[in-house]
Every structure is written in C-alpha cells, then in structure tokens.
Amino acid sequence: MANFLVWVVWLGAAFGCLVSALAVVSFRNPFYSALALIGNLASLAVLFLLLSGEFVAAGQVLVYGGAVMVMFLFVIAYLGDKSEESPWSGGPSWLIVGAVLAGGAILAEVIVVVSLKAGNFLSSPQPVTRSFGSPAALGRLFLTDHLLAFEVTSIVLLVAAVGGVVLGSHARQGEDPTEVHART
C-alpha cells in the first residue's frame, strides 16, 4: 500500500514537472513562463524528497522557488510587457528541424543506454540510514571532505554579486549611450 502511494506521488510530481517544463518553453509571455517554472521547481522538490534529499529539497524551495524566482519576476515586471508576436527563433526551417533532432537525440541516447546496459544496476539502490540527506550529515561533509567546494562556492557567489552590481550601475549611467563614452 505504501509502495502504491509513493508511485502515485511520483507520477504526480513527474507529470507536473514535464507539463510545467513544456509550459515554460512554449508560453508567449515571459511572466507566465516564470510562473510555470515555479511549478517545475516545486515538483522537483517533491522528487528530491522521495530520493531522501530533505535538505536539498528545502534549499530548492527556498533558493530557487523563493530568491531566484522573485528576482526573475521582478526583472520581467520591470521590463514591462514583452509578449512576442513570433516567439520561435527565426532562420531557415532546417535550423529548427536540427534543433528538434538534437534535443531528441539526447533523449533517445539516454533512454537506450539506460534500458540496454544499466537496468539491473539501477534497480538495486544501497540501503541508507534515517539521517541520509539531513542537514547535519550534509554540513559535516561540507566542512570535511568537500571544504574546497564550499569555499569556491562562496567565492563564486561573491563574484556574481559584484558582477550584478557592476552591470546594474553601468546601465544606470548609460541612459544616454553617448554620455557613457564621454565619461569613461
């Protein structure tokens, strides 16, 4: 019975993931696309929970669903209505056909490889303890085995923050493009 319930939750989350991803790609208005991405992130957080990644699921909702998406929606609202008349890319039609073929090739490769080679291997996960994926376990790993990744991540975030400030301040000066050249 519990197994059946897990399957139901998984199917719901996977369906939500796929539908919202397709909605992100196909909506004309970027505002609706960003709202659909919030649904995508939330259903991915459910899948992370099923894989016993509690801390990552919470981080997904907080960082992505909260911070990043608020920033996206704010920028889209700031730029105003950017609904497109022809949202799909221009160029000759063979370019579009090539893009669809390339996307399908990734999909087909992964599915063929999974079904041919790794079927048995993938259906026997290692047993885990109750503390798997808890904040305490992840924090211990971050400060012991993966200390370098932790520090590098903080530098990346710092550089990104500086970059955001620089880009924003340049744009503020540049309301008249000739003025920027005169000043710099």
Added chain:
Amino acid sequence: MRGPDIQWYVILSAILFSVGALGVMLRRSPLIILLSVEIMLNSANLLLIAFSRLHGREDGQIFAISVMAVAASEVVVGLGMIVAMGRRNVELDVDKLRTLRG
C-alpha cells in the same frame, strides 16, 4: 527503496534536459532562454540526487547544492545583462544581438 527505480528518474531527467535544450535552441527571448537553462540545470540536479541515493552516499547532494549556487550566480549575471539591454532600449531578441559593444 519504495517507489520507482532509479532508471525512471534518469529517464525523467533526460526528458527534462531535452525540453530545456529545445527551449534554449528555439526561443528568441533571452528571458525564456535563461528559464530554459534553469530547467536543464535542474534536470542535472535531479540526476545527481538520484545517483546519490543509488550509491547511498551524500556527495551527489553536496554537488547539487553547489550547482544551485552556480545557477543563482548565473541568474544574477544574466538578468543584469538583460536589464542593461532593456535600459538601452535594445530589442530583446537573441537573433538580432550580433555585437557585444555597448
């Protein structure tokens, strides 16, 4: 482990990745392209966490958290550039952006 095997997560992640890749390749608006890149990064995250569960080690989750930090940085820089474009009244269309010169 109850519920579906890891291979179903792998297949779902492949589908999500190709949907995101199609969005990057087929759309004009840089905003939608950024959103599609987020979908691709998240499908990679799903795969990392699925394999972390398969092997019973948390290293994949550590990697996933690092990927989230990188994605947040990427969004900051990308949105900064889009806002700069919007303030200069450049049309938001990647087909028409051919030079980087301000």
